[in-house]
Amino acid sequence: MTTAICTTGLTKYYGAHRGVLDVNLEIKQGDVFGLLGPNGAGKTTCIRMFLDFIRPTSGTISVLGMDSRADSVEIRKHIGYLPGDFITYEKLTSGELLEYFVNLRGDTLTKAKVLADRFDLDLSRKIGELSRGNRQKIGLVQAFMSNPELLILDEPTTGLDPLLQQEFHKLVLEEAKAGKTLFVSSHVLSEVEVICDRVGIIREGALITVEEVAALRERALTHVAIEFENPVSPSDFETVEGVTEVVVTEHKMSCNVTGSIDSLIKAVAKHTVHKIESAHPGLEEVFLAFYNDDDTEKEDYYAE
Amino acid sequence: MLSNIYLKTLRDSRKSVLFYSIGSISLGLYVTLFYPTIRDATGFAEFLDQLPEVMQSLIGDAETYTTAEGFLNAELFSFMGPLVIGIFAIIAGMTAIAGEEESHTLDQLMANPISRTNLLAQKIGALLTNLMFLSIAMWVGLTGGSILAGFDLSISGTTQAIISQYALGAVLGLLALSVGASTGKKGLAGGVAAGVGLVGFLLDTFLSLVDLLNPARFISVFYYFNSNDVILHGINVVHFLTLVAIAVTAIAISLWRFERRDLAN
Numbered sequence: 275m276t277t278a279i280c281t282t283g284l285t286k287y288y289g290a291h292r293g294v295l296d297v298n299l300e301i302k303q304g305d306v307f308g309l310l311g312p313n314g315a316g317k318t319t320c321i322r323m324f325l326d327f328i329r330p331t332s333g334t335i336s337v338l339g340m341d342s343r344a345d346s347v348e349i350r351k352h353i354g355y356l357p358g359d360f361i362t363y364e365k366l367t368s369g370e371l372l373e374y375f376v377n378l379r380g381d382t383l384t385k386a387k388v389l390a391d392r393f394d395l396d397l398s399r400k401i402g403e404l405s406r407g408n409r410q411k412i413g414l415v416q417a418f419m420s421n422p423e424l425l426i427l428d429e430p431t432t433g434l435d436p437l438l439q440q441e442f443h444k445l446v447l448e449e450a451k452a453g454k455t456l457f458v459s460s461h462v463l464s465e466v467e468v469i470c471d472r473v474g475i476i477r478e479g480a481l482i483t484v485e486e487v488a489a490l491r492e493r494a495l496t497h498v499a500i501e502f503e504n505p506v507s508p509s510d511f512e513t514v515e516g517v518t519e520v521v522v523t524e525h526k527m528s529c530n531v532t533g534s535i536d537s538l539i540k541a542v543a544k545h546t547v548h549k550i551e552s553a554h555p556g557l558e559e560v561f562l563a564f565y566n567d568d569d570t571e572k573e574d575y576y577a578e
Numbered sequence: 579m580l581s582n583i584y585l586k587t588l589r590d591s592r593k594s595v596l597f598y599s600i601g602s603i604s605l606g607l608y609v610t611l612f613y614p615t616i617r618d619a620t621g622f623a624e625f626l627d628q629l630p631e632v633m634q635s636l637i638g639d640a641e642t643y644t645t646a647e648g649f650l651n652a653e654l655f656s657f658m659g660p661l662v663i664g665i666f667a668i669i670a671g672m673t674a675i676a677g678e679e680e681s682h683t684l685d686q687l688m689a690n691p692i693s694r695t696n697l698l699a700q701k702i703g704a705l706l707t708n709l710m711f712l713s714i715a716m717w718v719g720l721t722g723g724s725i726l727a728g729f730d731l732s733i734s735g736t737t738q739a740i741i742s743q744y745a746l747g748a749v750l751g752l753l754a755l756s757v758g759a760s761t762g763k764k765g766l767a768g769g770v771a772a773g774v775g776l777v778g779f780l781l782d783t784f785l786s787l788v789d790l791l792n793p794a795r796f797i798s799v800f801y802y803f804n805s806n807d808v809i810l811h812g813i814n815v816v817h818f819l820t821l822v823a824i825a826v827t828a829i830a831i832s833l834w835r836f837e838r839r840d841l842a843n
Contacts, residue, residue, distance in 0.1 A: 288840075318843070327685055328840035347691045355689040361682040365590070374580040378690040 276339050278303045278424050278455040279324060284333035286319050293319040294479040296333070301457060301472075303338075303423070306450045308470035308487075309459040316479040317459035318358065321428050324457075325355060338424060351379070354422035358429035358459075360413030364402030368395055368412050372419065379420050386419035392445075393438065406433040414442060424455045431465060443468055467491070492533050497553040499528040503546035514541045583687075583697060587704035591670065595708050598666045599715035605662060606719020609653045610646075611727050617644055631787065646731050647809045650720065655739050655804055656783075659716060663747035664775050667709055671754030672767035674701040675832075679762045679842050694836050698759060702829060705751050713744045732809070739809035745821040746803040750775050752828040760835035762842045774799060799824065 279301040286293030294316035301307045309317050322328045324337055326346035335342035337349045362371055372386045390397055393411045401409060410433045417425060425446075431439045446469045450456060460466050466473055467487060474484040502525045511520050511529060515537040520529045531538050535552070542550075579589035588595075616622060623644050642648025675698065678684040688697070717740045724731035750771050758767035782800035785791040795801045802817040802824075 322685075322841075322843065325689060327688060327843075329838075347693050350689060351691040353689070355686075357685060360686070362686050363683055370580060374586060375690060377581050378583070378687075378692060 276303050277301065277336065278305065278338060279307075279457060280336040281320075282334050284320070284323065284335060285331050286316075286323060286328065287331045292316075292479045293331075294476070294481075297476075297479075297481045299474060299481060299484070301455065303455050304450075304453050305472060306446070306456045306470045307458070308466035308473040309457065309476055310461065310463060310466055310473050311459075311476035312461055315476045317476060318428055319479075320476075321355075321426055321457070321459060324426060325350065325353065352423040354417035354420060354425045356413045356417040356425075356427045356430050358432055359406075360409050362401060362409075362412070365400065367398055367400050368404070369397030371401060371412060372397070372416060375416050376419065381420045383419075385421060386415055389415040389418055389445075393441065407435060407438070410434055411438070414445075418445065418449070422454070424457070425449065427456065427458045429460055429462075430458060431460075431462065439465070494532075496531045496535055497528070498531055498535065498538065499526070499551045500542060500547060501526050501549040503548055506545060510544070511538070511541055514538050583692070583700040584703050584707075587674070587701060588707060591704070591708055594666075594669075595711050598662065598712050602662055602712050602716040603719035603722075605654065605658055606716045606721075607723040607726070609650055609658075610720055610723025610729075610731070612653075613646055613649045613724075614727050614729060616649055617646075617729070642807075642810060646724065646729050647735050648807075650731075650736070651739070651804075651807050651809045654720075655743060655809060657779075659743050660746055660775075660779075660800070660803065662716075663709065663712060663743055664750045666712055667705070667747040667751030668754045668768055668771045668775070670705050670708060671751035671756075671771060672758050672764050674705060674755045674758060675836065676758030676762050676764040676767050679758075680764050682843070684841055685843060688841065695833060698829075698833060698836055702752065702755065705755060706748060709744055709747045709751060713740050713747070716740060716743075735809040735812065738813045739804070742803055742808045742813055742818060742821075745818060745825070746799060749799055749821050749824050749828070752825045752832075756828040756832035756835075759832040760839070762839070 277300055279299065281297050281299045284297040284299070285295055297316075297320065299320075309320065311317050319328070323330055323335055324342060326342055326349070329343065338352055340349050342349065363374075366374065368390070372383060372390070376383050376386060389395075393415060395408070395411045395415060399408075401412065404412075410431075414430065417427065431442055434442060443465075446456060446458075450469075456469070458466065458470060470487055472484060473487055473490060475482045505524045506522055506527055508520050508522045508527075511517055511522075511527060516532045516534065517538055518530050518532070520527065529538070579585045626643055643652055675684070678687065688694070717736065720736050720740075721731065721733065753774055754767045754771035756767075757770045758764060761767070778798035778800045781791065781794050781798040782805065785794070795805070799821065802820045806814045806817065808814070
């Protein structure tokens with residue numbers, strides 16, 4: 275299978291300031307890849323290099339099998355791009371902007387109109403009069419309208435209300451099903467979790483890890499609270515595999531579990547249980563683990 | 579008008595071009611309709627001859643001032659004409675690339691399959707086209723005004739003066755565009771081009787009277803625009819080609835720099 279995006283030793287400095295450092299990334303065609311990191315971590319820097327808006331200080335980028343710089347025009351024929359804050363010509367109406375971009379791409383408005391209907395976008399209003407959410411809708415429509423092979427979406431749901439976010443997630447999943455490659459940058463962890471197969475975590479310009487979402491979730495912490503019929507002792511659970519932070523108050527116990535909770539369930543089964551509650555494992559926990567200020571803990575985590 | 583960047587740029591500037599064109603026609607009409615008053619004023623030529631050299635340098639050639647072409651040379655092509663064309667050209671040039679960049683619309687535009695060279699070529703094309711509209715408007719004002727006022731005006735001389743002025747406008751506009759495309763900084767682009775225009779004007783007029791600075795006239799774009807009074811004596815080919823060479827150099831620098839630099843977000 276062809277690689278959609280491949281970077282080797284990708285480094286970018288803005289003068290003396292760090293952009294990204296030695297990023298090695300391989301995204302296969304058909305992947306839905308999420309790049310996760312806080313603001314300023316280097317997500318947008320990566321994206322702007324993929325699109326040849328800025329040039330690497332060192333390293334190489336191949337997009338859809340082509341050189342990001344020499345073949346940038348050909349590459350952009352096959353890319354749909356949505357920036358985090360979609361800023362465009364405020365004096366044009368939404369319809370005029372889509373017409374302009376369609377003309378620049380030598381395309382037709384057919385799919386744009388379908389998408390505009392789907393996102394309930396009024397094509398007759400001037401962009402300058404629209405709310406941020408509505409502007410972001412235009413951004414989404416123009417990114418998807420030319421049926422691109424590769425979609426690069428930088429913080430795509432910024433400003434969208436929850437219903438439209440859901441609609442956007444549905445659209446992404448449809449495109450993924452159709453075999454499109456999606457590169458989504460986000461600091462909204464739950465979003466990446468919903469739409470992505472693989473996630474890269476970037477911090478201070480360095481790509482810390484790339485993992486399957488399922489694998490990350492397995493490593494995520496689950497918070498469990500159990501109510502027993504009779505009082506229990508902390509020692510009944512402290513030695514169970516993956517269990518930490520055990521707190522017992524008479525016949526109630528709470529703890530964190532890393533990975534599978536199977537061992538805990540087996541230990542709990544020795545007692546009569548009234549109620550079990552567990553918080554849904556989110557990437558937040560994984561994310562927080564990666565971004566923990568305690569460097570030793572973090573290094574141990576990476577070393578696993 | 580939304581088929582490509584060239585037409586979109588013309589569309590964006592249509593109101594501004596309309597107002598500048600009305601201004602250019604009005605300016606042409608104003609000086610031509612005013613000319614008979616000066617021509618018929620008795621003793622005006624003698625009065626000009628008595629003026630100090632500094633004052634004469636402001637007005638132009640005292641001997642030809644009372645001729646139609648001499649009057650237009652002094653009253654239009656020495657200051658007001660290049661001022662109108664120059665201001666328009668500099669604003670259009672500084673906003674062409676740097677304006678898009680500073681208003682954060684360039685990223686989204688460049689996400690489409692367009693090369694930077696193509697973008698620059700279309701922006702340059704739009705700038706030169708708009709300058710042509712303004713120049714035609716001024717030519718219409720002058721020739722129309724001469725007909726209305728009932729005096730003969732050299733069409734060839736007027737056309738050549740308008741063409742030379744167009745070249746000056748193109749140089750200033752392309753300088754602004756070049757600095758903007760090379761740096762992404764609109765203010766710097768406007769400042770450099772306006773500085774070149776203003777210093778050029780001063781070197782070619784007042785400062786040329788200072789013996790020490792007189793040789794510096796040759797670095798003034800105004801020297802190459804109208805030092806030989808184009809409306810009276812026709813275009814000096816060497817001077818005109820010098821303006822063309824400056825414009826081509828500005829384009830070459832903008833292409834070279836714009837292709838190589840990072841775009842601002």
